[in-house]
Amino acid sequence: MLELIAIGIIGGVVTGLSPCILPVLPIILTVSVGRRPSHVVAGLAISFSAIMLLGTILLSALGLPKDLLRWLGVAMLVAVGLGMVFPKLGSWLEAPFDLIPRPTALQNRAKGHGGFVLGLALGAVYVPCAGPILAAITVAGATGDIGLSTVVLTLSFAVGAAIPLFFFALAGSKIGDRVDAVRRHTRAVGVVIIALALALATNAPERLQRAVPDWTAGIQRSLGENTQVQQALGGGGSLAACRTADPSKLQDCGPAPELAGLTGWFNTEQPVTLGxxxxxxxxxxxxACINCQRAGEHITKLYDTYQPAGLQVLGVHAPEYGFEHEVANVQAAAKREGIHYPVAQDNDFETWKNFNNRYWPARYLVDKQGNVRHIHEGEGAYAETEQLIRQLLQEANPGVQLPAPVEGSGMSERPGQLTERRNPETYFGFERAQYFANSNYGAGSRHFDAVTPKTGQYALAGDWTVNSDHIVPQRDASLQVNIHAAHVQAVVSGSGMLEVTTPDGARREYPVADGTVDVLRSEQPVDGIVSIIPHGEVTMYSLTFG
Incomplete structure (x- = not known):
């Protein structure tokens, strides 16, 4: 447990010194004037920890948007700023928090300063960089897997992140003590807080964050690759050791975890069991994951080839997007992609958690006794996996007659050859958008002037509404993406049509349903502009490339 606390604190300190604190740093410096820095940072640490652990679970249970808490945090900052502009309002806002049981002396010193309230608001809008520690906390909170270790790790991470933030807040307080004008003009400070809160609401600091290099990236990477850290975050054990093992050799990874919480079975008359x-x-x-679709072609081929010799395949579908929870959508996608081996849905991520899985796609090879003998995360190594399947089939039945291998090295290598130049996966929602060419890209309803994107970029034209994880076309809306890829898919939902013009000038229309739409498929990589004009009630999430 002491090791876990140390890991959390170190990860938090590194995060607190990274460029990702830039959006909240001006607020921390400003609000600490005339307040106790310890109260500001304590409020931030408490609300941040509570939101990380319980926010997603609570919002999911109530059916509320997942960004609700962030907007409440922005609203609280605006309210506190208004309370500084209008002192009577400030007293009303602070009154409920004065009722929180605290030592009398501390309550008397804190009364009227609002530092704790401001800290609570900051905890809701504080979005630190997702290093290895925070990734583990985020998954635990999102899936409800909250145990003592998770709570300890979260609290120690919050304490670590609070240490540098405390010194920043202390600096802001000292500056305010030295500059009398700052302390006298409380209303002006309130206006500054409101302006900074609105900047956070409109994601104005994002461009600055992208422009500033992450000077902690090397430390974060070293921390994530440390064996002790991986064991602490991943639960350790033989499965964790097998994730980095030689992909061409069978391993002894231990018994396969339990298949739990699987629903929506199809392509089979009864649930699959291991061993x-x-x-x-x-x-x-x-x-909707193009990496999974490319891998699925190879897995289907292996199933077709070796199923008569005793191989069974289980596809565990764990949804990445909301619409991927629907049984009909998954079944239609499996049919479209030619998947006819047994599939089950893991909508609550129970089997995902049992396997301590971390990626889409990921495959686990289990022998006849029910032991995991091989793990591969991501695409590739299909020929190596086939050879291991052949070994296990021969172990299970020494007299089995195996067909000729169907995977060659060239088939495994082809995706990698294209990876260096092909477009990266491109998200449209403002939370993950990176490769846009429009200078005014951001949240809300916006008009975009037509611009020509560079290779790897996309550009919107016309009127669009940009939301956290998707975009919705309005009037005269169109999208252009400059590609180097052989395969382009749009992840969409709703109903209507996509009018697509490819670099060779060909124009086609594709119907929209919840899932993916192939807007380009070629034997060889294609360079140039793909234009997409949506018609009807269409929501667009991302583009994926192959």
């Missing part, structure tokens, strides 16, 4: 004399390939996938 019991059967060699099983377990594949974690999501149907």
């Amino acid at each position: 019991e004399g059967k060699v099983t390939l377990v594949d974690f996938w999501a149907y």
